[in-house]
Amino acid sequence: MRLRRIEAVRYGRLAGDTLGDLGDGLTVVQGPNEAGKSTFTSLVRHVLYGYPTQRQTEPGYFVGGDGRLARLVFDDEAGEWVVERAEGAHGGDVKVRALVGTERPRLVDELTRGVSALAYKVVFGFGLDEMSGIEEMRGSNDDIIARLYAASAGLRISPHEVRTAIESDAGVLFKAGARKREINGLVGDLRAARKEAGELQRQAESFALDQQRLHDLGGRLAEARDSRDATRARATGIGLALERADGLHHTLDAQDETLLELRRERRGAGAELETLQVDDALLAAGPDLDALFDEAARCAATADSLAEAEAALAVARARAQEAADETGLDDAAREALARTDDAGTIERARDEIARLQLAAETREEEVARALGELAAVEEAAASALNGLGLPAEGARDAIEERLAAIEALEVARGGAIVMAAHGDVPALIMLVSGIAAIATGAYLAQWISVGIGAVLVIAGAWFLFRARRGAAGARSAEDRTYLRVLELEHSPNALELSRLRRALEAARSVAKDSAEVGARAAEAEREAALARDALATRRQLWSAWLTERGLDPALEPATVTRLLGLARDARRAAEVRDEAEREVAAKAARLDDFAARLAGAARPFVAVPEQPTRADIPVVASRLRERLVSARESAGRRADLERTLSAFDVRIESEEERAAKARDELREVLARFGLEEGGTREDLRAMKLGADATAAEAEAAFDEIAQGANQLAGRLENEARERRGGELRLKEAGIAERLADAVDRYLVLATAARLLADAQARYERDRQPEVVKHAGRLFSTMTDGRYTGLTIPLGDGRIEVFDRNAGAKTSELLSRGTAEQLYLALRLGLIAQLGAVGAGLPVLMDDVLVNFDPERRRGAASAVAELAASRQVVFFTCHPETAALFSEVMPGHTHIDLARCDR
């Protein structure tokens, strides 16, 4: 891409001026001063980067006027494009238009990529005023070299600028020795918090000391408690021992008295035992005798029951005879009746005859009652018929005929009344309407209405009269017919008719009752006859049954039942008598046998009759029992005395042992408190008083310490519930957290800055030498070997040059011409190393060789020509000799003459 023409449509003093066509390589534009060389240089920059705004002041440039408008025409093998920019807001709008080839709307961006406006001004389009700028901006934010490094690296921003920004960010966080940086502030805050914590810690230490005091008090309290408990226990122990010793002493006294009493009682019991006599033979026979005594008791009962049995036998005999007599029958008949088993037949006969008797009597009563009722009804009927004037014969038909006549008469009268009422209503309406029409017509003087009203009145009156007359005529004819039936001479009114009806209905009811009662009386008489027949038949059957059994046929069933019971009673009394006779015989035999055995057993010990009878048994048995009881009592007493003596021996021995133990224990109690030898209870009592005093002292000491400990514990507990410690720890944690975060951010920023610095150093170390070497060669060429090289220390704004003697010299020590040669060499060397960056941008130089001496000017021109071999260079000059010089060093370059040149 090459800039082919520069067109100033309106641009300051230029208006409609065009500079071109420019060559691909070097173009020397020669013209006088004020010809517009510098103006063309600025124009190119402004079209590419925008016109200066109000705030971006630029020497010699005035904003406003009629509005600048300029164009640059670029071309390459693919086409030709016009870049046009009109002055306006934000540097003015730029337009790219294709003259040949396709549109390239982003052409300006493509051309300027990597080269800022300032870099362009200093490196690509410069005059004498900008020559030193490349050095003045070293190390600053406008470090052109750094910017061009970045541009050559494909970056839009200088690494140096990025690094500076990051270092600035890091500097906000931390700076050694500063106070207002975030980390420095947080460190201070943390120390302050810890100082506060230290104060708390001191309080805590005091707290801890108090706590230790409390702990110590706790220990002392425990000791005091132990001492108190120990002394109290000792006093209690002595007290208990004293009580025990007293108790033992009393026990020993009581035991001595007990032993004396026991021994005395034992002696008395021994003397009694020696005098006691016992019949051991009788005692040996005792069990057999006891058995006989038991049997004798049973025999006494048997003797009693024998007497009772004999008395009962006499009674039974009398009772049997009495029962037999009571039946009045001979033995055979009584026995036959007693054995009969027809008691059921007798009872059924008795019951049936009684029931049939009752039924016959009941029927007779019903007949009498029916006949009485019939007589009463017939009398009432006769009275009713007489009242109506009716004969008894045919009375019921006459009653019915008259009731029918009454009913017909009532119906006829009711119909006539209804008819008359119905006929009156329209007649009355006509009458009233006529009167109303007459009255209305008369009031309104409407005589036609009066006439109609009169007709209506007449018609209504006639109809009313006719209806009443018709009803009266009909009633009169019917009444006469019915009066004949009722045998009445005049027409009865309604009340009379009602009374007649009730009388007829009563007569009809009485007549009906008379017939029904008569039928019932006949029925009762028939049933009474049947009952009488049934009773007679049953009595005949009963008499036949008695006859068959040899009994009086006239006997009533109740009598036969009683005789049967008496016969059976007589039979049972005879059986009782026989049983009593057998019992008396058996008991008499058992008593005689026992009397013989008892006499045999008693004879060795008591006096007994030679021939004992039943009556001797109680006497012999009593004597023998008394004798045996006496012997047994003697034996029991002997055993009691022997046990008593043995018990005395045991108790005496026990009491002696207890007394010995009590004495041993007393000695032990005293020995426990050091009173083995000659110690007494009084010594122990004195010891108890001393122990009580010591325990009281220990108790008081304990109470005092406990009170102090409780007070201190209470205070510590209140303090312990404070939450200040927790809050402070939380505050410290918060600051520490913020500090850690800030330190982390700082480390990242500082490390990033360090990485950038290292990368920049590497870049400058590995890649800058080419720039520096190239610039050094150019500088050496320009200075004709006076200077052999240059160096640009990293991170430093200085540039050093070396002369052929290896002497180093900083740029500010060079003459103006030499310095300008150095700056030109740097630019040329730098541009040569940019490669693709800004490859389409022309390098515009405005008479920058003016301060060079002829020799160095030639060298510089050669260097420019060398650059023009790879980049488009437009060199403005007003010096013909400079133009001629370029013709020498680079024949064939493009040459353009401007109209005037003051120099």
Next chain:
Amino acid sequence: MSSVRFIHAADVHLDAPFKGVDATDPRVRDALVAATYRALDAVVDACLAHEVDFLVLAGDVYNQAERSLRAEFAFRDACQRLAEAGIRVFVARGNHDPASGWSAGLTLPDTVHVFSEREVERVVFEREGEPACVLYGRSFRTAAERDNLSLGFSRDLADPLAIGVLHANVGGQPGHEPYAPCSVDDLRAARMDYWALGHIHLGGVIEESPAIVYPGCTQGLDPNESGLRGCRLVTLDARGATVDFVPTSAVVWAKETVAADSAATLDDLARMLGAAADSAFADAAGRPAIVRISLEGRTSVHAALSRPGVLGDLLEDARADALGREPWVWIDRIVDHTRPVLDLAAVAEGEDFAGDLVRIGEALLADDRALLAYIEDVARPVLGALDARDVPEVDAAAVLERARDLALDRLLAGEGR
């Protein structure tokens, strides 16, 4: 059949300092200061609500290092509440409250039994005069108990039920001190029906039969102890143990990760932060939450985030929004782990400035010693200004990567001044 019901808790750490949190809001600060106490209250409440037979505390009830009387008084008060309800307390000391450590020497109610530090102690728990179960326990004598204390446990075969109580690191779990180290086989050999352990703050059931259980801490103490923490309600009989989790956290720590890849603007990111706060709110189950949000992924807002103050402004806005919830959510920090949207490998291949920068970074990352020296050199001034205890652990590789990304971001995206 004999059975008991009890609460198993551990690692209450009363009045323990919270780490890694900057609670500038008074509500958050107050809640954190009270959190460990509220958690203990919740344990006691659970005991009363479930009418348990006893409470087992397997170590680290409080931090003796803090010399906190408040903690000891709070524990005494809790035991007193349980004593009034007739609930016994069995305590084994841990590495933070060993027998040799400092103590206020408060007198605990008679219903509290602290296991001996000299030997495994056997205590019979009776119900209505009959043995219901037997508890075996041992306390730490010193903080650094290196012996395998579990070897001293052996169940009496006549015991109706047996519970082992110990503060120990089973299986050498990382992230916790290897105190009282033992293995699952060691515990099995003791033939307990239930092992009530403490020390590991993340609760879990190590074995089902016999039950070997860490209840976890009752209150998370730093951002790494995220999620609901609590104790265990245990019903134990001859058939085995039924173990239910009972949450006790007064404040829930949470970690949220925001994948910022799709964020095109800071507004997008702000919405994502709101969603993260919503998620933490939901996970906290009705409790206040403190959430740390990590921004991850390659995103076009990386460069904007690296500008000073931007992350802080985002945090302030998100905090204000999150604190408006009830219960509140406190966004503790937003950690920026985002990366720029660029292909490092492609950049590294370029023979240019950015390539040089990436290659310098890669060379350092490949040489740990050089990397450490490099970062130490950079960090020396600032770390030298800190107290020794405040010097953070620096992940040199992470710092270098973030620094490299920052530099590249600004170089390549033109985000410079």
